[in-house]
Amino acid sequence: MSSHQLEHEKLKLIHWITELRDNAVIEKLQKIMSAEQSESLSKNERAAIDEALNSIDKNGTLSHNQVMEETKNRYSNLFKK
Numbered sequence: 001m002s003s004h005q006l007e008h009e010k011l012k013l014i015h016w017i018t019e020l021r022d023n024a025v026i027e028k029l030q031k032i033m034s035a036e037q038s039e040s041l042s043k044n045e046r047a048a049i050d051e052a053l054n055s056i057d058k059n060g061t062l063s064h065n066q067v068m069e070e071t072k073n074r075y076s077n078l079f080k081k
Contacts, residue, residue: 017029
């Protein structure tokens with residue numbers, strides 16, 4: 001399929017999606033889209049996300065104020081005095 005044909009097919013799909021009224025079809029398309037997005041993550045990206053989520057489960061989180069205070073302490077030269 002040429003790039004011109006591919007673009008034409010994409011536009012036909014976009015038009016078809018905008019006319020959809022069937023929630024079941026929309027939900028299936030959302031699942032496909034979600035699966036494709038998760039597949040686009042590299043193995044390292046998925047591992048980093050899993051590590052971060054495990055850390056949150058184990059250690060909890062910090063408030064915005066706590067993060068800002070720690071950042072200002074570590075990198076005071078980056079903040080106006």
